[in-house]
Amino acid sequence: MPELPEVETIRRSLRPVVTHHAITAVQVHDKKIVKGDQHTFVRSLIGKKFLDIDRVGKLLMFVLPGERYLLAHLKMTGQLVYAHGKKVIAGGHSMPGDPALSLNHVRAEIQFADGGKLSFNDMRRFGYLRLVDKKEKENIAAEFGIEPLAKGFTPEAFRDIFRGRKTTVKALLLNQKLITGIGNIYVDEICFAAKIRPMRLAARATRAEIMRLYHAAEAVMKHAIAERGTTFNTYVDGHGKGGNFVKHLKVYGRGGEPCVICHRALKKIRVAARGTVFCPYCQK
DNA sequence: CCTTGTGTTCTCCG
């Protein structure tokens, strides 16, 4: 379940290896994951080079010449994995302890002139690849809210989001149009760090509580990126390696286990139609 | 049955 830290880790791991090499071939094994006409898709990529990789929230944007962009969204189980020649950097049969690559679910492949290959794997086929022009890219980017790591993420901007919201803190933090990049793992971790119950109504949060959520969001995202993301099920970086943040998870996936602070049992409920773990004692 | 990111559809409220 790649969220902002995972997608950012993928971006950083792929950027040095997939940019500035001509694309020599593109295979689409499952046309469902390519938005629009797949033949146009393939024709538009061959002969081009990726100039850079950008990211907005959980959406990757491979920059192409002529102000065109390849958008890649991994949704739940998508993987973008780079390999080079026979030496599979992405670890086909991976090292012990490494996460599984979805090798039976390769949906598309992009070959480069230097012998590199980028595979888009997606077991559940929620993810997609889509080619867009500058206008479409800007329209899409405009739909996203503020980034917990961007300059625009100020206490004032964060507080404005809460004003008058008739929804829960959790639903608000998960809403990509308000704040981008937080998913179900980090939203519970952020609420725990801020000592706020996820089911609290956003409009009822005090100024001090909102500030605790603000600092928690920034801190958790930075820490998770520093640890190269969380590998819980299928997430791998651009080289097929898992992230290390799982050892720092305090609530996600720990329902019924003892709270790391008070040692009472963590509770699991449903909030915003998502599995939600929190400490009934530490979080108010 | 459970798991979740997001686009779409439904429902409610003022």
Added chain:
DNA sequence: CCGGAGAACACAAG
């Protein structure tokens, strides 16, 4: 009745 907000559903596969 309209618009907006938010909730609910759909999707996918193991």
